[in-house]
Amino acid sequence: GNSVTQMEGPVTLSEEAFLTINCTYTATGYPSLFWYVQYPGEGLQLLLKATKADDKGSNKGFEATYRKETTSFHLEKGSVQVSDSAVYFCALRSGNTPLVFGKGTRLSVIA
Amino acid sequence: DADVTQTPRNRITKTGKRIMLECSQTKGHDRMYWYRQDPGLGLRLIYYSFDVKDINKGEISDGYSVSRQAQAKFSLSLESAIPNQTALYFCATRDRTDTQYFGPGTRLTVL
Numbered sequence: 001g002n003s004v005t006q007m008e009g010p011v012t013l014s015e016e017a018f019l020t021i022n023c024t025y026t027a028t029g030y031p032s033l034f035w036y037v038q039y040p041g042e043g044l045q046l047l048l049k050a051t052k053a054d055d056k057g058s059n060k061g062f063e064a065t066y067r068k069e070t071t072s073f074h075l076e077k078g079s080v081q082v083s084d085s086a087v088y089f090c091a092l093r094s095g096n097t098p099l100v101f102g103k104g105t106r107l108s109v110i111a
Numbered sequence: 112d113a114d115v116t117q118t119p120r121n122r123i124t125k126t127g128k129r130i131m132l133e134c135s136q137t138k139g140h141d142r143m144y145w146y147r148q149d150p151g152l153g154l155r156l157i158y159y160s161f162d163v164k165d166i167n168k169g170e171i172s173d174g175y176s177v178s179r180q181a182q183a184k185f186s187l188s189l190e191s192a193i194p195n196q197t198a199l200y201f202c203a204t205r206d207r208t209d210t211q212y213f214g215p216g217t218r219l220t221v222l
Contacts, residue, residue: 032209036211041215042215042216043115043201043203043213043214043215043216044154044201044203044211044213045212045213046210046211049209049210051209089153089154093209098144098156098159098169099144099156099211101153101154101155102153103151103152103153104153104154
């Protein structure tokens with residue numbers, strides 16, 4: 001079945017540090033890949049997505065590239081801010097099946 | 112106004128009580144979902160609906176039931192609440208670009 005594995009947190013970084021959150025997946029067919037973000041006290045919201053191999057999703061300075069050869073969709077940001085502190089979820093959807101989420105990675109950015 | 116609303120936002124109840132969580136959306140989306148979030152487990156799908164007449168079980172439907180009263184409304188019921196159903200519950204919709212929109216969540220505590 002479809003599954004997503006993402007690095008466990010929590011991750012604590014200083015402001016302006018480089019961020020990588022690893023995500024790998026197992027899926028049948030050709031999944032679409034997503035990163036959702038959950039800010040404290042809120043529901044999840046879409047951060048970025050990619051629908052086919054080699055696509056790069058980007059938003060708010062975050063990027064992730066759909067790598068079919070390594071079945072990965074790692075999230076990166078060159079310079080994090082305190083306001084990026086949140087929980088980040090990698091997810092996939094294949095065919096007409098519902099989204100499958102990873103367990104989430106909590107990021108804390110300190111000034 | 113929020114596009115996806117959930118009521119109540121917080122609820123404390125006792126073991127054995129029947130509880131209903133309500134979700135309404137103004138986005139006009141056919142697809143709606145109920146998830147629960149537990150620390151360290153990410154989001155797990157309880158039920159989903161592709162339209163008013165199409166209801167499907169998710170990964171963890173035991174102990175829950177749903178009702179899709181209209182395109183805009185999707186309710187989740189716990190017929191006889193138990194303590195391990197203590198969690199944060201999210202409703203979501205999905206649009207045709209494959210983006211999901213989450214409500215703010217309902218924090219349920221079962222004593």
